[in-house]
Amino acid sequence: MPEITFKDLSLKDFDLTKRANDLRVAYFKAMPEICTERPHLVTQFSLQEGLFKRPKISILDKARLYRYVLSNRKAIVWNNKSFKKGMIPFEFNDNSLFAGSTTTKFKGVPLYPEFLALALWPELWTITKRANNPFYISEDDAKELNYNIFPYWMENNISELARKRMFEENRTKLKIDKYAPEMKLLERIVFFLASKPNCISHTIPDFSRAINEGLRAVIDDAKDRGSKTSDTSQKEFYKAISEVLEGIIAYSRNLANKAKEMAAVETDRTRKNELLNIYEVNSHVPEYPARTFREGLTTIWICWIACHLENPNVGLSLGRLDQVLYNLYRHDIDNNVMTIEQAIELISCLWIKIGDHVPTIPDAGEQLFGGTGSNQAITIGGVDKEGKDAVNDLTYVMLRATELMMLRDPNLNARYYNGINSTEYLKRLCEVNVTTRATPAIHNDKAVIRALTGKGDSIEHARDYGVIGCVEPCSNGRTYGHTGAILFNLTSVLELTLFNGRHRHTGMDLMISKETGSPVNFTSFEQFQKAFEEQARWLVTQATNLNNIFGKVHQDYYPTPILSALFEGPMEKGKDVIQGGAVINSSGATIIGLADVADSLSAIQKVVFEEKSLSFKEMLAAIENDFKGYEILQKRLMNPDKTPKYGNDDDAADKNVTWLITTLDKVFGEKENYRGGRYRVGYWTMTNHAGFGRLMKALPSGRKARENFTSGITPVSSVTPVLTKTLNSVAKQPAECIANGAAFNLKYTPETSTTEKRDVMLKNFAASVEGCFDYAGTGTGAMEIQFNITTHDMFVDAVKNPDKYPELLVRVSGYTAYFKDLNPQMQKEIIDRTEYLLSNGNYVYYEPFPLQKK
Amino acid sequence: MGLNLDLWSTKIKDEIYGEVTDEFLELLLKGMDLAFFFSSGYRRNIDGFKGRYLFRTSDNKVAASAIFKDGDMQVRDSAIADWDVRVTFKNAKALRDFIFSKNQDILNSILANEVEVDGNLNYIYKFGFLARDLGKRLGVA
Numbered sequence: 001m002p003e004i005t006f007k008d009l010s011l012k013d014f015d016l017t018k019r020a021n022d023l024r025v026a027y028f029k030a031m032p033e034i035c036t037e038r039p040h041l042v043t044q045f046s047l048q049e050g051l052f053k054r055p056k057i058s059i060l061d062k063a064r065l066y067r068y069v070l071s072n073r074k075a076i077v078w079n080n081k082s083f084k085k086g087m088i089p090f091e092f093n094d095n096s097l098f099a100g101s102t103t104t105k106f107k108g109v110p111l112y113p114e115f116l117a118l119a120l121w122p123e124l125w126t127i128t129k130r131a132n133n134p135f136y137i138s139e140d141d142a143k144e145l146n147y148n149i150f151p152y153w154m155e156n157n158i159s160e161l162a163r164k165r166m167f168e169e170n171r172t173k174l175k176i177d178k179y180a181p182e183m184k185l186l187e188r189i190v191f192f193l194a195s196k197p198n199c200i201s202h203t204i205p206d207f208s209r210a211i212n213e214g215l216r217a218v219i220d221d222a223k224d225r226g227s228k229t230s231d232t233s234q235k236e237f238y239k240a241i242s243e244v245l246e247g248i249i250a251y252s253r254n255l256a257n258k259a260k261e262m263a264a265v266e267t268d269r270t271r272k273n274e275l276l277n278i279y280e281v282n283s284h285v286p287e288y289p290a291r292t293f294r295e296g297l298t299t300i301w302i303c304w305i306a307c308h309l310e311n312p313n314v315g316l317s318l319g320r321l322d323q324v325l326y327n328l329y330r331h332d333i334d335n336n337v338m339t340i341e342q343a344i345e346l347i348s349c350l351w352i353k354i355g356d357h358v359p360t361i362p363d364a365g366e367q368l369f370g371g372t373g374s375n376q377a378i379t380i381g382g383v384d385k386e387g388k389d390a391v392n393d394l395t396y397v398m399l400r401a402t403e404l405m406m407l408r409d410p411n412l413n414a415r416y417y418n419g420i421n422s423t424e425y426l427k428r429l430c431e432v433n434v435t436t437r438a439t440p441a442i443h444n445d446k447a448v449i450r451a452l453t454g455k456g457d458s459i460e461h462a463r464d465y466g467v468i469g470c471v472e473p474c475s476n477g478r479t480y481g482h483t484g485a486i487l488f489n490l491t492s493v494l495e496l497t498l499f500n501g502r503h504r505h506t507g508m509d510l511m512i513s514k515e516t517g518s519p520v521n522f523t524s525f526e527q528f529q530k531a532f533e534e535q536a537r538w539l540v541t542q543a544t545n546l547n548n549i550f551g552k553v554h555q556d557y558y559p560t561p562i563l564s565a566l567f568e569g570p571m572e573k574g575k576d577v578i579q580g581g582a583v584i585n586s587s588g589a590t591i592i593g594l595a596d597v598a599d600s601l602s603a604i605q606k607v608v609f610e611e612k613s614l615s616f617k618e619m620l621a622a623i624e625n626d627f628k629g630y631e632i633l634q635k636r637l638m639n640p641d642k643t644p645k646y647g648n649d650d651d652a653a654d655k656n657v658t659w660l661i662t663t664l665d666k667v668f669g670e671k672e673n674y675r676g677g678r679y680r681v682g683y684w685t686m687t688n689h690a691g692f693g694r695l696m697k698a699l700p701s702g703r704k705a706r707e708n709f710t711s712g713i714t715p716v717s718s719v720t721p722v723l724t725k726t727l728n729s730v731a732k733q734p735a736e737c738i739a740n741g742a743a744f745n746l747k748y749t750p751e752t753s754t755t756e757k758r759d760v761m762l763k764n765f766a767a768s769v770e771g772c773f774d775y776a777g778t779g780t781g782a783m784e785i786q787f788n789i790t791t792h793d794m795f796v797d798a799v800k801n802p803d804k805y806p807e808l809l810v811r812v813s814g815y816t817a818y819f820k821d822l823n824p825q826m827q828k829e830i831i832d833r834t835e836y837l838l839s840n841g842n843y844v845y846y847e848p849f850p851l852q853k854k
Numbered sequence: 855m856g857l858n859l860d861l862w863s864t865k866i867k868d869e870i871y872g873e874v875t876d877e878f879l880e881l882l883l884k885g886m887d888l889a890f891f892f893s894s895g896y897r898r899n900i901d902g903f904k905g906r907y908l909f910r911t912s913d914n915k916v917a918a919s920a921i922f923k924d925g926d927m928q929v930r931d932s933a934i935a936d937w938d939v940r941v942t943f944k945n946a947k948a949l950r951d952f953i954f955s956k957n958q959d960i961l962n963s964i965l966a967n968e969v970e971v972d973g974n975l976n977y978i979y980k981f982g983f984l985a986r987d988l989g990k991r992l993g994v995a
Contacts, residue, residue: 119975121976121980121982122982122983124983146899146983150979153976154977155976157976160976506967507967
């Protein structure tokens with residue numbers, strides 16, 4: 001157990017350095033710019049090597065491609081130009097301690113024509129001016145994409161390859177042409193979303209070997225293993241590993257040489273020395289073991305860039321950096337190689353670098369699901385593999401850097417093991433939340449470890465979990481879990497059950513799933529539950545089938561040698577992660593609309609079947625009319641005193657949540673993925689609860705058409721007036737069925753006007769976490785809690801005056817975002833979340849915020 | 855329909871910004887065809903491009919096809935088989951909003967089940983660019 005050497009855990013004596021502050025100012029000023037470097041190099045190599053004509057792309061082909069890209073990309077040490085609002089160019093002093101960048105831009109939008117980049121095609125002339133999150137693109141780059149890049153990928157991106165594969169299978173099996181039922185469900189959007197058409201991501205690489213041994217040692221190991229095996233696919237795999245790692249080393253060397261060139265002509269002595277330092281560091285790592293904390297961070301940064309050349313960054317996460325880097329940190333501090341201030345500055349510079357790119361989102365995506373970053377999670381704290389306290393000095397350094405920088409990426413996640421981690425540590429986590437308004441999320445180690453071991457992970461692996469994307473726990477660097485593979489709209493299952501296999505959104509004359517009987521004829525709630533389970537099983541089957549087909553297409557066309565080289569398992573098995581090379585092979589689904597469906601079940605149970613005060617026919621009529629003419633019924637359904645609502649510690653309501661969670665765990669758990677692993681279920685919704693909410697009609701819970709659903713595992717807003725009851729309702733849900741993580745969103749009023757009030761708030765804040773993580777002293781509790789600590793008035797003002805709040809950080813449902821970037825629907829959802837006063841534990845009433853137009 | 859590009863510009867502008875009529879699809883396809891003929895810059899967009907598009911209304915009363923081949927575009931006022939992509943639209947307004955994304959309604963068109971696309975979506979992205987590129991060149995969109 002590492003000794004904590006800081007007397008003041010807040011490290012408040014350390015402020016932002018000028019370097020970090022300058023970079024931060026430029027970062028917030030800079031608009032994202034589309035970068036065509038990667039698609040240009042990838043297309044060029046694919047044409048040269050005839051990859052477009054291959055029936056399959058081997059891992060060695062891919063490795064050669066990435067080596068080509070890494071070796072030929074522009075070496076950018078510092079990037080001191082960008083565009084500000086209005087697309088006006090500006091310059092600044094970039095003297096980051098880390099060279100290299102994900103794109104050629106200071107804040108870039110990388111493009112992946114292998115995936116969904118072609119969706120930007122119609123927008124090439126307008127994307128600079130679009131209302132939601134515009135991207136700058138030069139006319140030359142737009143022409144390059146239109147003429148020389150996009151046309152080659154029309155038949156060759158993952159979606160199209162998967163669609164063709166399904167056609168071929170359906171042509172023989174179903175005797176139908178040009179039609180893939182699962183794909184059609186995906187295209188109709190309201191049922192589920194699949195993320196494989198956009199990436200293989202949502203996982204955590206293992207950086208420890210690159211840091212401790214260096215990539216040259218991994219290359220030597222791959223060569224040795226390759227020479228000893230007679231299996232041709234393994235030989236090819238090991239050759240591919242060498243190829244990509246040589247590419248990564250070449251990129252770092254190119255950066256080093258560029259820095260040396262720049263130093264030769266630099267007249268400012270300080271900058272000259274900084275460039276020579278970069279030369280020295282990048283000449284050494286990641287090829288050889290890191291000798292200093294800075295070299296360790298550089299190793300991670302260079303490998304991180306490489307990972308993003310391979311796959312779009314959708315929740316690719318960095319894992320337990322305070323553990324992986326602690327020895328280097330300790331060594332440098334103890335030997336006076338580095339001061340605490342320098343450590344904070346290094347972390348701050350890395351945080352800026354990590355956010356140097358934003359996801360490619362077409363306008364249609366922005367409208368529904370906009371505002372997201374890349375959701376790059378970093379995990380700190382918790383326990384180690386032996387179950388001992390893992391919080392160390394570096395944990396606090398990272399917290400301080402996060403507090404000072406207040407950035408969207410990385411998404412900081414803190415683990416807390418009640419009884420092993422100190423209460424001072426928990427209080428510090430609460431304090432950083434109050435300062436930053438939205439980070440870090442706090443994870444309950446006891447519940448998470450129980451959830452992972454329940455799915456077969458060893459206790460050591462479970463204890464060594466890191467958080468992915470939003471909140472998903474996976475064993476660090478050894479679980480390939482693609483935790484965001486399926487985003488499942490649970491309210492569509494309810495819809496199919498209510499309307500006997502049909503869906504109001506797609507029209508009542510179209511049979512979507514199967515007939516499970518009209519609920520009008522049901523005589524018991526159990527009958528309704530049985531029908532619901534059948535519909536759930538049907539939709540889960542469609543979603544997992546589609547994910548598996550996409551997975552097979554990835555196996556055939558999109559091997560992942562870079563990720564495989566940085567993962568535990570593939571080297572031992574001689575197999576790519578996408579083929580099942582990782583130690584643990586799971587897939588993740590996340591559920592949208594849990595509380596809304598649970599409250600609907602409770603309403604049906606209570607009003608229709610128990611009280612019999614309303615027939616099912618009348619219930620259906622009420623929701624089909626969006627409660628017009630049924631206003632009294634709607635009020636009654638929304639009243640927690642009359643209709644059980646999740647979030648009020650009401651067993652009748654909470655049991656329906658538990659039933660849904662256990663049912664979905666069972667139904668998804670029955671499905672095998674394309675790598676031989678199982679599906680795990682979580683409850684985090686990103687912005688999808690607002691997006692899906694916009695599409696769906698009224699529900700028996702009393703929710704009206706088009707209103708937002710509730711985020712994550714959180715109870716419905718405005719019907720849960722007492723904080724402790726809300727905490728209890730969430731805490732009693734079975735963690736062992738939530739192995740893919742859960743986001744529990746809470747909003748606290750900042751009560752910090754005096755030191756005394758602030759102290760009380762922090763004390764109560766910590767107590768609320770403790771209570772939720774240890775429900776009624778049972779040792780069990782909620783998986784995670786995340787917070788927004790901003791006043792209602794400030795949110796409202798930020799809607800009206802977005803330019804006043806460019807840096808206002810919010811917790812959405814899993815990740816952090818800048819409030820100004822969110823679409824109006826999502827802004828409304830955050831404003832309307834129930835807000836509690838920690839001083840008395842009660843909610844603060846506000847009128848629902850009207851939906852704005854952007 | 856007798857048409858030159860100036861007249862087309864006026865008419866399509868009316869359709870994009872004003873009340874859309876049943877002529878919209880015909881106007882769009884024939885305007886494109888005309889522009890490919892007159893503008894080498896615009897024609898460059900379809901160098902080497904092969905694609906077969908079928909547009910039809912949900913009730914099958916209106917159908918039109920566009921065939922791109924050998925740097926040329928053919929427009930037919932009937933359905934073709936063997937399409938790469940098929941767009942089924944409820945009415946002209948839905949199609950206009952879908953293609954020109956007026957008021958950013960592209961998604962709403964799909965979500966409201968006003969437009970349904972079968973086949974390779976990349977062809978629609980390409981078509982969306984062609985339509986907007988023409989609009990940009992003529993200053994109408």
